[in-house]
Amino acid sequence: MKTIQKFKKNYFLFSELVRRDFTKKYKRTILGMAWSVISPLLTLFVMHLVFSNLLGSNISHYTIYLFAGQLIFSFFSDSTNEGMTSLLNNAEIFTKVNVPKYMFLFSKNVSSLINFGITLAIFFAFVLLDGIDVTWKFVFLLYPILCLVIFNLGMGLILSALYVFFRDIQYLYSIFTLLLMYMSAIFYSIDGFSQIGKNLFLLNPIYVYIRYVRKIVIEGDIPSIWLHLIAAGYSIVAFAVGYLIYKKKNHSFLYYV
Amino acid sequence: MGIAIKAENIAIRYITGDFKDIGLKEYVMRKLTRNYHVKEFMAVDGVTFELEEGDMLGIIGSNGAGKSTLLKAVAGIMVPTRGTINAYGEVAALLELGSGFDGDLSVKENAYLRGAMLGYTKQFMDDKYSEIIDFAGLWEFENRPFKQLSSGMKSRLAFSIASMVNPDILILDEVLSVGDGAFQTKSAEKMREIISRGATTILVSHSLQQIRELCNKVLWLDHGRQIAFGEAQEICDRYEFYLQGKGDIGDGNIDATSAGCDLG
Numbered sequence: 001m002k003t004i005q006k007f008k009k010n011y012f013l014f015s016e017l018v019r020r021d022f023t024k025k026y027k028r029t030i031l032g033m034a035w036s037v038i039s040p041l042l043t044l045f046v047m048h049l050v051f052s053n054l055l056g057s058n059i060s061h062y063t064i065y066l067f068a069g070q071l072i073f074s075f076f077s078d079s080t081n082e083g084m085t086s087l088l089n090n091a092e093i094f095t096k097v098n099v100p101k102y103m104f105l106f107s108k109n110v111s112s113l114i115n116f117g118i119t120l121a122i123f124f125a126f127v128l129l130d131g132i133d134v135t136w137k138f139v140f141l142l143y144p145i146l147c148l149v150i151f152n153l154g155m156g157l158i159l160s161a162l163y164v165f166f167r168d169i170q171y172l173y174s175i176f177t178l179l180l181m182y183m184s185a186i187f188y189s190i191d192g193f194s195q196i197g198k199n200l201f202l203l204n205p206i207y208v209y210i211r212y213v214r215k216i217v218i219e220g221d222i223p224s225i226w227l228h229l230i231a232a233g234y235s236i237v238a239f240a241v242g243y244l245i246y247k248k249k250n251h252s253f254l255y256y257v
Numbered sequence: 258m259g260i261a262i263k264a265e266n267i268a269i270r271y272i273t274g275d276f277k278d279i280g281l282k283e284y285v286m287r288k289l290t291r292n293y294h295v296k297e298f299m300a301v302d303g304v305t306f307e308l309e310e311g312d313m314l315g316i317i318g319s320n321g322a323g324k325s326t327l328l329k330a331v332a333g334i335m336v337p338t339r340g341t342i343n344a345y346g347e348v349a350a351l352l353e354l355g356s357g358f359d360g361d362l363s364v365k366e367n368a369y370l371r372g373a374m375l376g377y378t379k380q381f382m383d384d385k386y387s388e389i390i391d392f393a394g395l396w397e398f399e400n401r402p403f404k405q406l407s408s409g410m411k412s413r414l415a416f417s418i419a420s421m422v423n424p425d426i427l428i429l430d431e432v433l434s435v436g437d438g439a440f441q442t443k444s445a446e447k448m449r450e451i452i453s454r455g456a457t458t459i460l461v462s463h464s465l466q467q468i469r470e471l472c473n474k475v476l477w478l479d480h481g482r483q484i485a486f487g488e489a490q491e492i493c494d495r496y497e498f499y500l501q502g503k504g505d506i507g508d509g510n511i512d513a514t515s516a517g518c519d520l521g
Contacts, residue, residue, distance in 0.1 A: 012382075013373040020370055024361055092357045096349065097374045098333040168280025250335045255272050 013099060017107035025111060037113045037122065037155065040074050051187045053120055059189050061218050064130050069186030069215060071116075071123050071146075071211045074153060077177050079112035083156030084163045086168065091257035093162075101253065104245055105156045120145075127217060129221035137216055144212040151205060151235035157242025161249055164256050184210060261344060261426055261457035262331060267340030267370060271300040271328050279373040287462045299338075300326040300482040308474065313458045315472035317465070317496055324461045324479040328352060328428050331459060345423025348502075349375060353430060359406030360412060364395055371418050383503045392443070393417040413440055420447045427451060427458045445471075454475070469493050486492075 026033050048056075086103055087094075094101050114142035115239065146158040162169045184206045190198055201207045208231050215223045274295035275287060279382070287293035301323040308314055316324045330342055331351035358367050358372075369387060372382040377458040390396055392414045398406060448471070452458055459495075462468055468475060468489065475492040477484040485492050 008378055009373075009376045012379045015379075016370045016373040020359060020362060020366065023366065024359070027361070093374060095334065096352045096357050099350075099374055165276075166281040166284060167278060168282055172281065251312070254276060254335065 010100060010103070014103055014107060017103055018110045019063065020156040021107055021111050027069050031117075037118050040119050041073070041122065044070050047187055055188045057115070061130055063157030063216055064127055064132065065189075065214060066187055067123055067126055067189060068213045069184060071119055071208045072213060073184055073186055073206055074110065074119070075116040075148065075179055075180075076155075076206055076209075079109055080155045082108050082112055082161055083152070083175070084159040084173065086156070087160040087253065088164050088257060091254075095254045095257060100132040101250065102157065105160050109153055109156060111147075112152070131221065132217065136219060136257065137220060137222055140216050141213060141220055143228065144209045145158060146229045148209050151207075151209075154235065154240070154242040157185065157246055158238070161242070161245045161253075164253050179208060180204065183207070185212070202230060205231075205238075208234065259310050259333065260307060261310045262306075262342070262344050263457075263461055264306050264342040265332075265340050266303055266305050267301060267330065267337040268303060269301040269323070269330055269335055270297055270338040271326065272297050291503070295363055298416065299481050301330070301337075301478075304340075304476070304478070304483045306474075306476055306483075306486045308457055308459075308467055311452075312474055313452055313453050313460065313472045314466035315475045315493075316461045316478060317468060317475060318458065318478035318484075319494070321480065322478040324478055325352065325430055326481075327478070328430055328461060331426070332428055334451050344426050347376075347499065348426045349422045349424035350428040351419045351430065356454050357404050358415070362403055363400050364403055364406070364414065365400060366391075368383050368414065368418055371415065372421075375419060375422060377421070381421075389414075389417045389421060392420070392447075394440075409437060409440075412423065416447075416508065420444070420451065422451075423454065424456055427456045427459065429460045429462075431461055431463070464492055465497060 006151050015229075044063075047066055047070065048063060051066070052062055056066070083105050086108040087101060090104045093099065094104075159169065159173065181205055183201075185201060190201055193201075201211075208227065210230055212223050212227055214226075215221050262285075275293055276284070278293055279287070294492045304323075304327060306314070316327065318324055326335065328350065329352070330337055331344055332348055332352070333344075334350070340520070344365075358371065362370065368386065369382055372385075373379075379386075383501055390399060393410070393416070394413060395406075395410060398410070403411070407440065448458075452471070456472075460472060472489045474487065475496075476486045477492055477496055485495065
């Protein structure tokens, strides 16, 4: 009974936080939500313009190849960048009211997830236009998406905690994400690399999730059990680390704000 | 009557120093040059008290005495470094009322958000919303952005939301001096109503008169140390005596121990 009551209260707080983040994000821009859809499409367009002749000539369904990479990477980047500031921006609240602090991050992630969902729908439209067969195997796409959501939450927990302690993390992280983008094989193929080189790419969680999506959509194949394990492994590790940091530092955050 | 709050010899460490607002780069540099200084001090040190259900405790002391820190420990926002504090029942803490609102959201949106933070359910907010706006007298501002309100209005809204609560334990930090004269009378009345429902209340106030009026017990803190805990009138007298420079804290300390024993 008590847990239900607690859940109800936390749920109300959670939905109010989501509502707040949403209103604040979209209230004062004319394009509002449309912008968050247009922006990745523009990036896609630019990338296509630049790279399709340069790198795409021997990759089949290059637009989809590119889009899949861009889709996954921008979800990750959007979610973690937004998430990083979520705890500190709510310092006024958690120093005055005893609320579960992870709520701030989780609510931020909801708007990133909705953006991702919209972009995903456009992605499917592109897939159909490109003449790719949509099969039952597409159901498997839920798996990398679920892994990525958990991975994003974990990274968000880690980053938002670090950001409270060290404010310059923001700059370091933007350099890191730039590097990560180039290493995620978004616009190039890794076929030219040696076997060792190809395996090294698996050290990059974002690449793993992108690889999974491409395997299903472009190659029409269900990935190996290993790719499944790696994908889940990264998300579980990231979430566990984030959870532990929050648990350990729960009462120290307020000294730093 | 059962016990509502029990604090046993609690100490709360506070840290200040170079660590705030410095980046990772600066942190590493200072660590290397051994120029990294963090000062620890006990914001609250060795405080012991016990409240029964329905008690109304006033906390007095000069600025920096550790009053707000102690309240945060009762509210569960901070944890004691040493000792234990137990609050039996649901705690509602009203600390620095006007802060924590979002200037970009409307009054209504802020009211719901605050309600959610205080642990109300959606249904409760739906039921009480008009009562809240009534009490705060903010109907014409309902859909305006919050930042357009005056600071008095902000506090009025905060108080109105918070006073809808039906907690077992209510914590008030300087909230009864909110708004204009008329609202202060209204809020003091509301407070009495909540207390009369049997809520255990802790009140921090710089107005001794208010404490004499409302509280039956008083805790006197000075630089984090407990000077006295006991009957309200007696300790207020002694505190007033001390403020006028006629007594020194030392006397209080000895008496405090005995007063504490009487109650225990």
